[in-house]
Amino acid sequence: MSGASESFRSSDDDQVLPFQLDALGVRGRLVRLGPSLDAVIERHGYPLAVARPLAEAMVLCAALATSLKYDGIFTLQISGDGPVRLLVTDLTTDGALRGYAQFDSWKLAVALGSGNGEAPERYVPRLFGRGRLAFTVDQGQHTQRYQGVVPLEGATLADCAHTYFRQSEQLPTGIKIAAERFVDGDAVHWRAAALMVQQMPEFDAGRLSVDHEQREDDWRKAVILMASATEAEMLSPDLAGLTLLHRLFHAERPRLFARRAFAARCRCSRERIDRVLRSIRREELDDLRDKSGRVAVKCEFCSTEYAYDDRDLDRIYASAA
Numbered sequence: 001m002s003g004a005s006e007s008f009r010s011s012d013d014d015q016v017l018p019f020q021l022d023a024l025g026v027r028g029r030l031v032r033l034g035p036s037l038d039a040v041i042e043r044h045g046y047p048l049a050v051a052r053p054l055a056e057a058m059v060l061c062a063a064l065a066t067s068l069k070y071d072g073i074f075t076l077q078i079s080g081d082g083p084v085r086l087l088v089t090d091l092t093t094d095g096a097l098r099g100y101a102q103f104d105s106w107k108l109a110v111a112l113g114s115g116n117g118e119a120p121e122r123y124v125p126r127l128f129g130r131g132r133l134a135f136t137v138d139q140g141q142h143t144q145r146y147q148g149v150v151p152l153e154g155a156t157l158a159d160c161a162h163t164y165f166r167q168s169e170q171l172p173t174g175i176k177i178a179a180e181r182f183v184d185g186d187a188v189h190w191r192a193a194a195l196m197v198q199q200m201p202e203f204d205a206g207r208l209s210v211d212h213e214q215r216e217d218d219w220r221k222a223v224i225l226m227a228s229a230t231e232a233e234m235l236s237p238d239l240a241g242l243t244l245l246h247r248l249f250h251a252e253r254p255r256l257f258a259r260r261a262f263a264a265r266c267r268c269s270r271e272r273i274d275r276v277l278r279s280i281r282r283e284e285l286d287d288l289r290d291k292s293g294r295v296a297v298k299c300e301f302c303s304t305e306y307a308y309d310d311r312d313l314d315r316i317y318a319s320a321a
């Protein structure tokens with residue numbers, strides 16, 4: 001275990017720990033993010049009130065994505081008419097996590113008033129306004145894209161996720177999310193955690209003989225145990241994930257599955273931008289030219305800029321013909 005100050009990090013960071021409570025017919029996961037959040041938030045220099053919703057959205061994305069069987073990209077997108085117009089985060093099956101936000105600094109300052117610049121506790125209505133929450137699973141060309149969209153209803157991101165679970169006829173699901181900024185001298189570290197439980201289909205749980213009432217009771221018990229985790233426990237770098245799960249669920253003998261790791265990694269590349277440009281009429285690119293006449297395209301996720309002069313564009317459009 002690491003000691004005091006390097007220790008805004010833990011060996012569980014940027015990982016998901018899946019588990020199952022066989023006695024209750026419930027599966028779950030604990031996700032903790034650390035360095036991957038810092039990479040995304042620092043790169044963009046987001047203000048506090050934007051960084052926190054982004055950190056929570058990224059950990060929610062990781063919790064939901066790892067509870068699905070898919071091979072491709074899981075995307076969570078929140079859009080609204082408030083100061084934060086758009087928040088996008090996605091996770092690939094091989095663990096590449098990224099995210100970005102678009103916001104209006106002026107509207108944000110007005111919404112936050114004379115506070116300390118932090119997102120208020122129940123920030124969703126104030127920061128996002130009226131909007132929607134969408135989840136997309138993209139498994140590549142020639143496959144059907146799955147999309148779930150619900151209105152942004154709730155005071156917290158976890159509330160909004162619960163609205164989604166209810167409205168989209170998912171299995172009963174409970175989730176708790178926490179995010180916090182730790183200041184260490186000049187350095188700032190973000191941490192976020194999500195704890196999720198989900199009722200298993202009777203057949204999968206091997207509980208066809210368990211009656212409905214008992215199943216309901218077992219489900220309620222799992223939610224209560226999950227909810228008993230404090231935010232401090234969820235975020236503490238000094239409390240191992242396994243210890244936390246044991247603390248919460250020891251009487252139910254949690255069965256653990258292999259962890260999976262994430263890392264902040266963008267999927268953008270020059271080839272990909274080439275493809276996007278090729279899909280646009282060349283004349284339309286003129287609006288995008290900078291002072292030196294080059295067409296500059298910036299990746300919103302990682303801020304990498306891809307510049308194209310006329311010779312580059314000749315090459316791209318020649319290969320399109």
Ligand SMILES: [Zn+2]
Pocket residue numbers: 266267268299300301302303304
């Ligand atoms: Zn990028």
